[in-house]
Amino acid sequence: FTKAEALCKEYGQTKGPGTTAKPSGHLFFRKLGSLIKNTLEKCQRENGFIYFQKVPAEAPQLELKANYGLVEPVPFEFPALNAHWTPEALAAFDLTKRPKDDTAKPKPDEEVKPLKEPDIKPQRDSGCQIS
Numbered sequence: 001f002t003k004a005e006a007l008c009k010e011y012g013q014t015k016g017p018g019t020t021a022k023p024s025g026h027l028f029f030r031k032l033g034s035l036i037k038n039t040l041e042k043c044q045r046e047n048g049f050i051y052f053q054k055v056p057a058e059a060p061q062l063e064l065k066a067n068y069g070l071v072e073p074v075p076f077e078f079p080a081l082n083a084h085w086t087p088e089a090l091a092a093f094d095l096t097k098r099p100k101d102d103t104a105k106p107k108p109d110e111e112v113k114p115l116k117e118p119d120i121k122p123q124r125d126s127g128c129q130i131s
Contacts, residue, residue, distance in 0.1 A: 001032070001033060
């Protein structure tokens, strides 16, 4: 955090375009410092009276390859062709050999006759009762 803070202050003091940006004075950065400090103090306090573990001077090298929780990939294989898919059946799907369709011509519009709508009168006796 101190290294990042020093870089932010140096960035704020540089000349050139964008000099109005001062990351070290940003609210996020100011809160981050106190959050890191409080978290470190809490970890040290809890480690001192709960876990009783010494903090190593250097972080141990971690194994980067996980050996649990991962699924081995299954290689994909195409299913076998059905016996019905013969070269003759596949050749039947050739759209260039289709017959000419004469029904593609537009049909003349038919005249729509108006329908007389029935005269519906409101009824009071619908069978519903409110009780």
